[in-house]
Each structure stands twice: as C-alpha cells, then as structure tokens.
Amino acid sequence: MASFSWKRKIGEKVSKSVVQHFDVEDERSEGDDVEAGRDEEVDWLHATKKRKEMLLEDCAAKSRRLKEVGTMLAEEGRHWEAIKKWDEAIQLTPDNSLLYEMKSQVLTILHEVFPAVKAAEMAVTFKPLWWEGWRTLGRAQLNLGEVDLAVKSFQIAIHLCPSERSLWQEDLNWALTLQKQQLATKEKIRQEEETKKQILNAPELEQDYDFESDEVLAACVAVAERQSLYEELRRTTVIIDAEGNVRNVVSGEEGSQDTDTPAKEQFVKARGL
Secondary structure, X not given: OOOOOOOOOOOOOOOHHHHHHHHHHHHHHHHHHHHXXXXXXXXXXXXXXXXXXXXXXXXXXXXXXXXXXXXXXXXXXXXXXXXHHHHHHHHHOOOOHHHHHHHHHHHHHOOOHHHHHHHHHHHXXXXXXXXXXHHHHHHHHHHHOOHHHHHHHHHHHHHHOOOOHHHHHHHHHHHHHHHHHHHHHHHHHHHHHHHHXXXXXXXXXXXXXXXXXXXXXXXXXXXXXHHHHHHHHHOEEEEEOOOOOEEEEEOOOOOHHHHOOOOOOOOOOOXXX
16 A cells, blocks of 8 residues: 655745745844944944053153153263163153163263164164254264264254254364364374384395495485384374364473373263253
C-alpha cells in the first residue's frame, strides 16, 4: 500500500500585509540604530578632541611653572638645578625655543660649550626669526672657538633686528676682532713653520765652499738671520689691545705684558634671565 507525506510550506498562511508591516518596522529599527551609532561616534570624537586640548593646556601650564622655577634658580646661581627644571619643561613643550635659549646661556656660564651650542641651535630651529636666539647661538659658538660661525650668527641677528646697538657694538665687533686675531695667529704660525723649514733645509748648506772665501761668511750670516727670525717668531704673541686692534708683541718688549685679553673684554656675555 502506497503511502505519502505532506509537508506544509513555512509561512504559507501568513498574511502578506503582516509581512510587509514587519519589514517596515525592521528597517526603521535598523535606521534608528545607525543614527544612534553615528551620534555615539560624534560624541566620542568630540570628547577625545576636548580631552586632548585639556591635556595640552595642562602641559603648557606646567611647562610655564617649571620655566619660572628654573629662572629663579638660575638667578640664585643654582645653575644645574635650573637646567633640570627646564629639561622637565622641554619634555612637556619640546618646541619652546625660549627654554632652549635660556638653557644655552646657563650651559655657557658652566663652560659646557658643546651642549650650549646644541641648545642654542634648537632655539633657532624652532624660532628662526628670533634675533635673541641667534645672538645666544653666536655667543655659544664663540665660547666653542667657532669664530667664523659666530660672526655669521651675529650678522643674522643684526639682519633681524638692526636697531639693537649692542649687536653691533659688543657682539659683532668683538667677534670680528677675534676673527682678525685668529687670522693673524694663523699667519704667524705659517711664517714660523716656513722659517723652521728653511733652517733645517738651508740651501747654503747644500753647496761646497772654499773656506777661505767670503762665500762661507755670507752663508753663515744668512743661516744666522733665519735662526734669529725663527726665535723671534716663537717669542711673538698675537694680542688685542684696549682699542680692539690686533698687534704682534715679542716677549720682553714694552707692552708685552698685555698678552692677555683686556679685562674689560668678555669672551661671552650671557643675556640676563
């Protein structure tokens, strides 16, 4: 006997209008969820941005407090403590050129010449149109012995602030005087080396002479003159006098006691904090 089974189709007797109603409600529900998600996203971004601004404001305020504390410490002569405070401030505001400039000044006072130059370079990197930063860099470069670089830095500072008379009268004038002294010293060393070379390899000693002739006497005189010139060059010192002029002074002569730089001249004049 044959048998069969009948399978009812799911939803066969569900009204189409009811199905459409559920579809519309489902779409509305999904739309509300999307809008709510968008609102939550906007709120989250806004809150994050606001929190970031608050953190930046807190960092700037704390950096200012640390800078002020460091300034007071520097004025009291507690230089290393001041540098520590400014380093903490730099961690909070790493693009603050004033912090680097003040740090460079104090490092110069402490004779930390290379770190002073690096700090001043950071100052002008973040604020290239700040003339005081270039002046501090020039003074640090002078202390390091980089006279030519210092002259260039002072010239940039004057270009940015030509009305500042101290840049002309003190910084650039002093740097140019040192530059002249440096050139004169190099020339003296060149002459000294050349004279020494002529003594060691005197052309008169390479010839054969008749010891009864006048040529021997002339050769001895020439060698003796070179020897005297060499000894004089060795005793010569290039100095700067009180008027800022470069002079060669031989030890033992009048005025040779001025071989040191005049006391009124300062190699580096740090700007007051």
